[in-house]
Amino acid sequence: MQFDIVTIFPRMIEAALADGIVARALQRDLLRVKVRDLREFTDDRHRTVDDVPYGGGPGMVLKPEPIFRAVDAIAKEGGAPQAVVLVSPHGRRFTQTEAARLAGLSRVTILCGRYEGIDDRVREGLATEEVSIGDYVLSGGELPALVIVDTVARLIPGVVGDEDSVADDSFSRGLLDFPHFTRPAEFRDLKVPDVLVSGHHGEIRKWRKRQALELTLDRRPDLLVDAELDVEEQEILRELMEQKGVAHGRD
Numbered sequence: 001m002q003f004d005i006v007t008i009f010p011r012m013i014e015a016a017l018a019d020g021i022v023a024r025a026l027q028r029d030l031l032r033v034k035v036r037d038l039r040e041f042t043d044d045r046h047r048t049v050d051d052v053p054y055g056g057g058p059g060m061v062l063k064p065e066p067i068f069r070a071v072d073a074i075a076k077e078g079g080a081p082q083a084v085v086l087v088s089p090h091g092r093r094f095t096q097t098e099a100a101r102l103a104g105l106s107r108v109t110i111l112c113g114r115y116e117g118i119d120d121r122v123r124e125g126l127a128t129e130e131v132s133i134g135d136y137v138l139s140g141g142e143l144p145a146l147v148i149v150d151t152v153a154r155l156i157p158g159v160v161g162d163e164d165s166v167a168d169d170s171f172s173r174g175l176l177d178f179p180h181f182t183r184p185a186e187f188r189d190l191k192v193p194d195v196l197v198s199g200h201h202g203e204i205r206k207w208r209k210r211q212a213l214e215l216t217l218d219r220r221p222d223l224l225v226d227a228e229l230d231v232e233e234q235e236i237l238r239e240l241m242e243q244k245g246v247a248h249g250r251d
């Protein structure tokens with residue numbers, strides 16, 4: 001899979017991709033990320049990427065021409081991208097499901113806005129989708145682009161060493177992940193749950209399922225509507241709901 005990221009701050013992207021799981025995936029060629037400096041697609045001496053907004057008002061707006069040229073160049077190099085993602089607070093919320101959809105594509109271009117945003121003709125005539133990473137405003141699209149690349153990379157086979165760990169991650173099946181512990185078994189009067197040091201694999205598996213379900217029920221019950229649960233999990237969830245129903249009745 002290849003990401004092409006169009007930005008006025010290529011170093012921000014490159015620095016973040018220099019370490020960790022994504023860096024290893026890049027080294028092993030499981031994933032490619034090409035960072036495109038928007039200024040290279042300008043046609044004036046000053047390499048101008050922005051201009052004042054029509055209608056007045058504060059701030060600057062990224063000009064459309066360099067962005068269209070950048071995507072033309074990307075398409076010329078390797079064929080038209082399957083998705084041209086404009087990162088924007090106006091977009092559809094990015095979720096694990098959206099990440100899984102993008103992970104099924106082979107070429108994705110991400111356009112990073114700055115200042116007041118990007119000339120709206122980019123949304124109208126170039127982007128195939130708009131994605132938001134949450135209901136808050138960042139100063140630029142570089143961090144959202146990195147959020148997308150990192151989340152998608154984890155879903156590419158081979159990128160995360162143990163694929164079970166990705167399958168158990170929060171949101172993969174509509175559940176939050178169970179709590180994790182490591183040595184020592186006791187630290188400042190805080191103990192690891194007995195079951196985890198018991199060596200009973202069946203009990204450990206069941207405890208983890210119960211913890212994941214209870215956490216999800218308490219904190220993100222909205223996720224349970226679409227969660228994929230096996231028969232044992234459905235039974236545990238019924239028990240938990242009954243217990244909590246009793247607890248609520250007593251409140």
Ligand code: SAM
Nearest residue numbers: 087088113114116117132133137138140141144
């Ligand atoms: N004036 C815009 C608004 O209020 O909707 C905000 C522009 S923001 C300062 C500059 C750029 O950061 C945006 O064009 C977008 O690319 C990116 N950005 C900011 N917040 C974002 C978010 N929550 N999700 C995705 N991209 C975001």
